[in-house]
Amino acid sequence: MRMGRGVMDIFTKPPFEMLMVHVDRVVEGVDLMRDSIVAYCNGDFEKAEKLAVEVVIKEREADEIKNLIRESLPRSLFMPVERGDFLDYVKEQDYIIDRAEEVVLALLLRNIEMPACIKESIKNLTNNVVEVVQLVPKTLGSMIELVNSSFLKRKEDKVHENIAKLDKKEDITAHLELEVMKCLFEWEKSFSFGEFYILVEVVEQLAKMADHAENCGDRIRCMIAKRL
Numbered sequence: 769m770r771m772g773r774g775v776m777d778i779f780t781k782p783p784f785e786m787l788m789v790h791v792d793r794v795v796e797g798v799d800l801m802r803d804s805i806v807a808y809c810n811g812d813f814e815k816a817e818k819l820a821v822e823v824v825i826k827e828r829e830a831d832e833i834k835n836l837i838r839e840s841l842p843r844s845l846f847m848p849v850e851r852g853d854f855l856d857y858v859k860e861q862d863y864i865i866d867r868a869e870e871v872v873l874a875l876l877l878r879n880i881e882m883p884a885c886i887k888e889s890i891k892n893l894t895n896n897v898v899e900v901v902q903l904v905p906k907t908l909g910s911m912i913e914l915v916n917s918s919f920l921k922r923k924e925d926k927v928h929e930n931i932a933k934l935d936k937k938e939d940i941t942a943h944l945e946l947e948v949m950k951c952l953f954e955w956e957k958s959f960s961f962g963e964f965y966i967l968v969e970v971v972e973q974l975a976k977m978a979d980h981a982e983n984c985g986d987r988i989r990c991m992i993a994k995r996l
Contacts, residue, residue, distance in 0.1 A: 783837065783847060783854060784912045787861065790833045791905045794865045797826030798901045798977070801868040805875070805894045809887040813879045820872035827869040834862045848915045849991040857987040861908075863980040864901055871973045880963045883955055889948040890967075893974055896944050900937045900978045904985075906930055911988050919995060927992060931985035941978035945971060 804819035837858055841847075847854060882890075907930040914923040948971050956964055 783841060784908075784915060786833070786837045786840070787858065787908060788905065788912070790830055790837065790858070791861055791908055793826050793830040793833060794861060795902060795905060797823050797830065797865040798868050798898055800826060801872055802894050802898045804872050806891060808875050809882065809891055811881070816872075817876060820876055823865075823869055823872045827865050830862060830865045834858060848919075849995055853987060853991045853994065857984060857991070860980050860983040860987055861904065864904070864977050864984075867973045867977040867980065871970050871977075874966050874969050874973070877966055878963060880959070880966065882967075883958065886948070886951050886955060886967070889944070889951050890971070893941070893944040893948050893971065896937070896941050897974050897978045900934065900941055900981045903930065903934050903937060904981050907934060907985055907988060911991070914992070919992075924992060927988060931989055934982050934985040938978045938982040941975060945975040 800819050800823045804816045804823060807813075807819060808816035838855065841851060841855070907927065910923070910927045910930050914920070914927050917923045949968070952964070952967055952971070959967070
């Protein structure tokens with residue numbers, strides 16, 4: 769596959785700045801996933817499918833960037849953090865958009881009519897997950913500021929503040945996931961086995977997206993702890 773000039777240009781960027789390019793694709797894909805889910809819940813399955821295709825495209829772009837990041841990190845390269853920790857972070861950030869792709873592809877399997885309570889609870893969960901993911905670039909950006917400042921204390925405090933916001937927002941996701949699952953099981957007999965399985969899978973993958981976003985914060989916390 770021929771890579772676009774914009775993707776190839778990240779070879780000229782420092783490792784953490786390359787991560788910002790990657791997270792931009794992740795957030796774009798997650799935003800499209802939300803729009804696809806909303807369209808699906810509203811019964812506009814054709815629009816949901818078109819948006820799902822765009823999510824898949826964003827996932828492929830993110831994968832290209834992820835691979836370029838890994839390939840641009842020779843073992844001899846000096847980095848302000850441990851190479852292994854950096855790559856662990858890349859993996860968690862990339863998992864987010866992987867889950868987004870799995871969500872939209874699962875919904876493409878069947879057009880499922882849902883009662884209003886399930887639609888609204890899935891929308892609420894999705895919106896919260898998107899908000900969690902949108903905190904990742906802010907947290908990463910504060911980490912980059914910390915690295916560029918040679919780990920000044922005030923910059924470190926800002927990173928930990930952003931990580932705390934991630935943790936708090938993810939806690940809300942866990943609560944919303946439980947609400948959706950309760951609603952699903954109340955209406956279980958309204959669905960075929962296949963439909964019920966798909967909806968449960970979608971909810972679980974959405975929750976995992978928030979988990980991976982929180983894990984990004986944990987990886988950053990680990991990098992800081994080892995550096996200071």
